[in-house]
Every structure is written in structure tokens, then in C-alpha cells.
Amino acid sequence: MRVVLGIWRWRHNPLRRTTDLIEAWLAVLVAALLVFGAPAAGWLSGSALNSSLQRTVATQQQERHESTAVMVTDSKQHGNTGFFDPDSASVQSSDARVVAQWTTAGNVKHVGTVTAPRAHLAPGDTFTMWTDTHGTQVPAPLNGDVAHFHAVFSGIVAALLTAVLLLGAWRLAVWRLVHQRYKELDRQWAHVGPDWGRTGTGS
Structure with missing residues (x-):
């Protein structure tokens, strides 16, 4: 919430760059995905695996x-x-x-x-x-409790992997934004650098 309020107050700051705003909103998006998306991915993965394993348990217990x-x-x-x-x-x-x-x-x-x-x-x-x-x-035959344990463990692993991928994608995006800032700074310095400090520059 503090990050969102900070972005809202910062939107008219004259020193704000477009890349700054993009980076801030990316942080908000990644935080939301870590809180809601990663657990959802783990739950969906674990539930799907648990359903499959429980069908296997039922089949094996019937046939063995x-x-x-x-x-x-x-x-x-x-x-x-x-x-x-x-x-x-x-x-x-x-x-x-x-x-x-x-x-x-x-x-x-x-x-x-x-x-x-x-x-x-x-x-x-x-x-x-x-x-x-x-x-x-x-x-x-496979035991139902053992199958459930494997499904829960797989769901936790899926949630952790999702979180790692999100953080990795966020770090890569931030690196690209910082690189873009330096390129823009180099372009601006190349434009004003030769005249820096000279009398009448910009008049």
C-alpha cells in the first residue's frame, strides 16, 4: 500500500522519469503476483496432481x-x-x-x-x-495418504519455482530499465557536454 501511495504522489514530480514509473509499477505487479499468483500456481498444480494420483490409487486398489x-x-x-x-x-x-x-x-x-x-x-x-x-x-497399491503428500509437496515446489521465475523476470526487467537510463543519460550528455560551463550556453 505504501508503494502504491508513493507512486500516486510521485506521478507529477518533475524529476520523475518514465523508467522510474515503469519500475515502480513493475514492483507493485510482482509483489501482487508473489502474494496471489505463486500460491495459486502451487494450488492448481498440487490439486491437478492429487486428482491424478487419487485416480491411480482407486484403480490400483480395485485391480490389485x-x-x-x-x-x-x-x-x-x-x-x-x-x-x-x-x-x-x-x-x-x-x-x-x-x-x-x-x-x-x-x-x-x-x-x-x-x-x-x-x-x-x-x-x-x-x-x-x-x-x-x-x-x-x-x-x-499406492496409499492415498502418500499420494496426497506427494501432491502437496509438488504444489509447494511449483509455488516456489513460480516465485523464483517472477523474481528473476523482475530483476531482468529492472536491469533493462537501468541500462536504458544510462543510454539516455549518455545521449543527453553527448548533446550538452561539450558546452557545459561555457558562457551563454543555452541562450
Whole structure:
């Protein structure tokens, strides 16, 4: 508000240059965009991402089912198998590849090599895994709270990036205005400089 009042009182100042007025109004515009535009950009970005992720959550929770598998034998494949846990945001490193038997939601029995949640299993041990509608093992469905967290974080990042871009554009515009002032000053000095201090100059 003080800046706006200052501009209003300054508009008839004889020392005011056009570039001064432009710079002042640019400051007001950038301040308004930082207060309202950056949060709006973050909110829109976060809301759009949250809607998309929540649709993914609903789809995964509908298509993926929790099954109980029984280990048949060890497949001799240990270590990182690349399954991603969306809740802990980490790749399981203590898992193992085993031959197991499991039954899907449609009471269809399957036997195959799958990823067990821990390496030390014996034949007959049971463990929980997630499967799709075809009975193929898949990662656990995305959690709704985790999806919301990612959306909020992305919205904050979008707001910060918007603010950085606005400030960068403002600094560039001010630099251009200052450069234009110096060029105008050079032109004026080139015009009056040679006669500066001479008697009768300007008469």
C-alpha cells in the first residue's frame, strides 16, 4: 500500500522519469503476483496432481488384491528384485526370489517364482503378496495418504519455482530499465557536454 501511495504522489514530480514509473509499477505487479499468483500456481498444480494420483490409487486398489502365498522351494535368487514399496519409499533389500503357490481372488491357484518379503524362508512358510487380476505379482497399491503428500509437496515446489521465475523476470526487467537510463543519460550528455560551463550556453 505504501508503494502504491508513493507512486500516486510521485506521478507529477518533475524529476520523475518514465523508467522510474515503469519500475515502480513493475514492483507493485510482482509483489501482487508473489502474494496471489505463486500460491495459486502451487494450488492448481498440487490439486491437478492429487486428482491424478487419487485416480491411480482407486484403480490400483480395485485391480490389485492381497494374496497369501506358500513357499514351495528356494529359487536361489536373492537380493534386490526391484519391487518398490510406496509407503516406505524404498526398495526392499532383504527380499528373495522363491517358488511359491498362491490363490487369487477368483480361487484360481498359481505356482511360480515370486518375490518374498524376506530372504530366510523355509518350504511351507507363508507370506503376503499383491497380485493383479491375472494373478501376477505386482507392487502394493499406492496409499492415498502418500499420494496426497506427494501432491502437496509438488504444489509447494511449483509455488516456489513460480516465485523464483517472477523474481528473476523482475530483476531482468529492472536491469533493462537501468541500462536504458544510462543510454539516455549518455545521449543527453553527448548533446550538452561539450558546452557545459561555457558562457551563454543555452541562450
